[in-house]
Amino acid sequence: MTPRPAYALIATDLDGTLLRGDHTLSGRSRAALARAAAAGARHLVATGRPAPLVRPLLRELGSRGLAVCGQGAQLYDAGTDRLLWSVTLDRDLAETALEKIEAEVGEVYAAVDQDGAEGLTLIEPGYRMSHPSLPAVRVRRRAELWRRPISKVLLRHPTLSDDELTAAARTVVGSLATVTMSGPGTVELQPCGVTKATGLDRAARRLGVSPSRAVAFGDMPNDIPMFAWAARGVAMADAHPELKAVADEVTLSNEEDGVAVVLERLFPG
CATH class of the missing domain: 3.30.1240.10 (Hypothetical Protein, Haloacid Dehalogenase-like Hydrolase; Chain: A; domain 2)
Structure with a gap:
């Protein structure tokens, strides 16, 4: 019987984390995410970008899953191209x-x-x-x-x-x-009380995944709630000091495919 992966959910920030400085996704990162998916893990984008600015990237990735957008204020379904949930700032x-x-x-x-x-x-x-x-x-x-x-x-x-x-x-x-x-x-x-963690929790509940089986990647202070929510938080090499202080691990920079480096270790294939 194939053992289940250590992490069932991979939550990644985009800018400064998964994407390189030119806003592209490297071949190595694509391959690492594909390997994790083949092992049964779900990939969730968790970004400050609003849904309209995330949609083109998800299409490029071929993603048909959920995405946490707008710092947790929006939950977007790429498969149906619609917002499942959103909250506004008065x-x-x-x-x-x-x-x-x-x-x-x-x-x-x-x-x-x-x-x-x-x-x-x-x-x-x-x-x-x-x-x-x-x-x-x-x-x-x-x-x-x-x-x-x-x-x-x-x-x-x-x-x-x-x-x-x-x-x-x-x-x-x-x-x-x-x-x-x-x-x-x-x-x-x-909106008061809205963070990436609140958005991720909503998405994870829909997927039936516990935070105890989630690993999160980020680079800025807005990722701190996400690290507190997930079982493991991985900061990029050039991440903000506040995020590094609460990270479980620091990987290489986004230009050096730091997310892929960790995923290759977690999902050796």
């Missing part, structure tokens, strides 16, 4: 949170991810996308950011570092929203 609360942050640190530049499988990323004047290749629509004034339901707000400050902006936002936002940092130049406000 726009009045978002505006209030922005006002409090700007009262603390001065002017910030904002963007939003609209809710829904076809939602757009809207950016106000002055905001620069951390990944310029990803599509976004520039609006003329901030009020236009709130014209449709949103899943999160993205923030940038002209002089403060990401760590400084995150710390300042957390001191004033309170229960209005969850503040997280998901990548260089990416500080975010999302």
Whole structure:
């Protein structure tokens, strides 16, 4: 009888983790994920990207499974091309949170991810996308950011570092929203209590998989809840120090196929 794999669920962040710097998936990583799938493990993407920006990648991967998107605010089914679940950030609360942050640190530049499988990323004047290749629509004034339901707000400050902006936002936002940092130049406000861990737990329940049989890979502080949820957390070599501090293991960087290196060990084939 073939022994069951040590881990039945593989949860991977995308940018800075599974994907290389040019947003592509290497042949080695594809092969490692295929080997894990052949052994019976499920692969779940858990990303800050909203569902519309994840869909093309899942098609490229040939994935027909679930994906946790928008920092846990969305559960997308690639097989049926629909959102199974989503939660929005109250726009009045978002505006209030922005006002409090700007009262603390001065002017910030904002963007939003609209809710829904076809939602757009809207950016106000002055905001620069951390990944310029990803599509976004520039609006003329901030009020236009709130014209449709949103899943999160993205923030940038002209002089403060990401760590400084995150710390300042957390001191004033309170229960209005969850503040997280998901990548260089990416500080975010999302619905209070929503994290990658809450999204993963919802997905895992649908799949009938326990957190005790999950391994997670990430590179930024927004992956900390995911590491706390999974049985094992693996940080990339160039991960944020806060994530490395709670990781069970540190692998090579995303450019060096760090995810594949670990999967090859866990699923030797």
